[in-house]
Amino acid sequence: MAKLIHTMIRVLDLDKSLRFYETAFDLHISHRLDFADFSLVYLRNEQADNEIELTWNKSRTEPYTHGDGYGHVAFCVDNVAQAHQRMRDLGFNPADVREFHDGASQLLARYFFVQDPDGYKIEVLERHGHYQ
Numbered sequence: 254m255a256k257l258i259h260t261m262i263r264v265l266d267l268d269k270s271l272r273f274y275e276t277a278f279d280l281h282i283s284h285r286l287d288f289a290d291f292s293l294v295y296l297r298n299e300q301a302d303n304e305i306e307l308t309w310n311k312s313r314t315e316p317y318t319h320g321d322g323y324g325h326v327a328f329c330v331d332n333v334a335q336a337h338q339r340m341r342d343l344g345f346n347p348a349d350v351r352e353f354h355d356g357a358s359q360l361l362a363r364y365f366f367v368q369d370p371d372g373y374k375i376e377v378l379e380r381h382g383h384y385q
Contacts, residue, residue, distance in 0.1 A: 259304040263317050267309040269370045325374040333363045333379035
C-alpha cells in the first residue's frame with residue numbers, strides 16, 4: 254500500500270518561509286539537503302504523519318505563480334477560534350472563520366484560510382468529524 258510522505262512547494266525566501274511555518278504551525282526542519290543551486294528542506298512536527306518539503310531554487314528572483322491547479326495544504330487544530338486569533342496577533346492576516354453545515358444544523362467543518370509568504374493557501378480546520 255502507498256503512503257503519503259510529503260508535499261512539495263517552491264519558495265522564494267527560504268528563511269522567511271521557515272519562520273512562517275515554525276511560528277504558524279510549529280513545523281521544524283526534520284531533514285535538509287543543500288546543493289549548489291537548490292536546497293530541499295523537510296518540515297514536520299510531533300503530530301505530523303508526513304512532511305512539507307520546501308524547495309528553494311537559490312538563483313530564483315521572481316515569485317512563483319500558482320496557476321489554477323494548486324488548491325491548498327490543510328492543518329487541524331483543537332480550537333479554530335484560538336488559532337485564528339493567534340494568526341491575527343502574529344500579523345498573518347487570516348481570512349474569516351467559516352463553517353460548513355449538513356442541512357441547517359449539523360456542523361461538518363469549522364475553518365479559515367491563511368497564506369504563507371509565497372501566497373500558498375493553507376486551510377486551518379478544527380478537529381471535528383472527518384477532520385482529525
